Amino acid sequence: MIIPQDTSITQRETPFFKEDVALYHDMFDSFKNGIIITDAEGIVFYINSSYCKFLDLDRDKQMGKHCQEVVENSRMHIVAKTGKAEVNHIQDIKGVKTVVQRIPVKRDGKVIAVFGLVMFSDVREVGKLARKIDSLEYKVKLYEEELLNLRATRYTFESILGESEGMRSLKMEALRATANTYPVLITGESGTGKELFAQAIHQGSDRKIYPFVRINCAAIPKDLLESELFGYDKGAFTGARPGGKPGKFELAHRGTIFLDEIGDMPLEMQPKILRVLEEKEFERIGGSKLITSDFRLIAATNRHLEDMMEEGTFRTDLFYRLNVIPLSVPPLRERGSDILLLAEALLKKLSEEADMQGIRISQHARNALASYHWPGNVRELVNVLERTLSRLDGDTIQRSDLPFYIHNRPHKALRDGDAQLNTNGTKQREMDKNRDRNVQGLRSIQMESEKEAVIQALDLCGNNKSKAAKMLGIHRTMLYRKMKKYHLEL
Numbered sequence: 001m002i003i004p005q006d007t008s009i010t011q012r013e014t015p016f017f018k019e020d021v022a023l024y025h026d027m028f029d030s031f032k033n034g035i036i037i038t039d040a041e042g043i044v045f046y047i048n049s050s051y052c053k054f055l056d057l058d059r060d061k062q063m064g065k066h067c068q069e070v071v072e073n074s075r076m077h078i079v080a081k082t083g084k085a086e087v088n089h090i091q092d093i094k095g096v097k098t099v100v101q102r103i104p105v106k107r108d109g110k111v112i113a114v115f116g117l118v119m120f121s122d123v124r125e126v127g128k129l130a131r132k133i134d135s136l137e138y139k140v141k142l143y144e145e146e147l148l149n150l151r152a153t154r155y156t157f158e159s160i161l162g163e164s165e166g167m168r169s170l171k172m173e174a175l176r177a178t179a180n181t182y183p184v185l186i187t188g189e190s191g192t193g194k195e196l197f198a199q200a201i202h203q204g205s206d207r208k209i210y211p212f213v214r215i216n217c218a219a220i221p222k223d224l225l226e227s228e229l230f231g232y233d234k235g236a237f238t239g240a241r242p243g244g245k246p247g248k249f250e251l252a253h254r255g256t257i258f259l260d261e262i263g264d265m266p267l268e269m270q271p272k273i274l275r276v277l278e279e280k281e282f283e284r285i286g287g288s289k290l291i292t293s294d295f296r297l298i299a300a301t302n303r304h305l306e307d308m309m310e311e312g313t314f315r316t317d318l319f320y321r322l323n324v325i326p327l328s329v330p331p332l333r334e335r336g337s338d339i340l341l342l343a344e345a346l347l348k349k350l351s352e353e354a355d356m357q358g359i360r361i362s363q364h365a366r367n368a369l370a371s372y373h374w375p376g377n378v379r380e381l382v383n384v385l386e387r388t389l390s391r392l393d394g395d396t397i398q399r400s401d402l403p404f405y406i407h408n409r410p411h412k413a414l415r416d417g418d419a420q421l422n423t424n425g426t427k428q429r430e431m432d433k434n435r436d437r438n439v440q441g442l443r444s445i446q447m448e449s450e451k452e453a454v455i456q457a458l459d460l461c462g463n464n465k466s467k468a469a470k471m472l473g474i475h476r477t478m479l480y481r482k483m484k485k486y487h488l489e490l
Ligand SMILES: Nc1ncnc2c1ncn2[C@@H]1O[C@H](COP(=O)(O)OP(=O)(O)OP(=O)(O)O)[C@@H](O)[C@H]1O
Pocket: 159, 160, 161, 162, 188, 189, 190, 191, 192, 193, 194, 195, 196, 197, 260, 300, 301, 302, 342, 378, 379, 382
C-alpha cells in the first residue's frame, strides 16, 4: 500500500495511524473486488489495486482526492454524513452495474471513516450466482421429495379410513402421539392396519423428512437380527461386508424405527432393545465406537404380550418401556359400518386402478360383506375385492360374485356363535388361526386355477390380449395385471 506522504490526508488530522493501515495492505490488495476507504469527509484514504485497475486509474494519484473525483457517482461522503450503511446497492460504474456496500466506521458514536466494497466487477456475475443458487435450491427440493418417496412412508392419517367410534378415538390418540417422541406400541390382529398407523404417526411428526426404518422381527433369522439392528464394523465376522454396515437403529437417526412383530423378538435380544431404548446409544458388532442415534420407536404386534409375559417369553421391563403410548387397533368385524365404508372406498380405488369405473355393490353382496367375520381384517377385504373385480362381468358386484366362503356363509347363526366366542380371547384366536389357514388354502387353490385360466386363454387366442381378456370376461388392464402377478411374459 502506498501510504500517502505528501497529500492533504496527511496534513489533515487523520484518525488513522499509518501502521494501522499498512497492516491491512496485503490483505486488501489481494482482494479481487474493489475496496476504497475514505475519511469522514469523503477523502480517499485508501484504494486497492483491483479497483484502480477496474477504473483504469493510477493509484498513487488517487489518495487524498474527494471520492467523487475518483468515482463520479460515489456516495461514500453521503454515508459518512448519514452514518447509515448501504448494503448491496447497485451502482453504475463506468457503464458496468456493480454491487456495492458502503459501511460507516464509527468510534465513540462518530463516523471516522467509510469502508466501500465493490463486489464483483459486474452485476451480471451476481445474476449468474443467483441463478446458480436457484438451480441448486431447485435440485435440493427435488432430492428432498425423492428422499421422501424413497423413504416409502406411503400412508398419512388421511389414508386411514374408518368412521366408527373406535377408529375415530384411535386416530385422535395417534395424532396426539405425533407431537412427542415417546415409544408407541400398536397391537391388533394381522391386517388391521398397524403399519398404517405407524407410518401415519411418522408422517404427521417433525421427523417426516428423516427415515422411516421398518424391520420385521419375525422375518429375520435369529442370528442375523442383532447385526440388522445394530450394524457391524469391518471384519466383525466371516461373510461381513468389508466396509461394515450400519444397523437399523443407526439409519433411523432423527427418524422413526418401526419394529414390526415385536412379539417375535427373541428373548435374548430383548435386553439389548431395552438398553438402546433407554440410552439411545449402542456399538456396532465388532466396533468400539459408541454410536448415538436420536430415533423414535414404534413397535407393533399381533401377539398377546400379556400372555407372553406370563409364559416368560416376553420381558416385562421391555413391555413397560414400549407401552408408553398404547394403540390397540380393533379387528374389522368390530368396526360396524366401517366394513362397508372401507369396502366402498377400497373398491373405488381398486377399480380406478384397474380402469373399471362405476362399479357398484348390490344390497345382498353388502349384507354378505357386513356379516362376514374377516379373520384377515382389512388386508383380507382388499384381497376379496381384488379377486371379485378380476372376475366381474358387468358393473355390479352380486353376492354370488364374492368368494364362495363369504357368499355361502350361514351368517346369522355363526355370527351369534362368534359373538359368544368373542368373550373368550383364546378360543377366538384359535378360531381365527384355523380360519386363516383355511382362507390361505382356498386362496392358493384359487390363485393356481386363475393362473391356469389366464395361460389357457392366452394360448387359445394366440397371445392376443384383447381376445384373451374378452374370453376371460375381464378388462384388458386386468389381464395385464394378472399376467404381471403370475409372472407371465407380457
Ligand atoms: N383403516 C384402513 N384404511 C385403509 N386401508 C387400510 C386400513 N387398515 C388397513 N388397511 C390396508 O390393509 C392392508 C394391511 O394393513 P397393515 O399392513 O397396516 O396391517 P398390519 O396390522 O400391520 O398387518 P400385519 O400384522 O400382518 O403386519 C394394507 O394394504 C393397508 O393399506
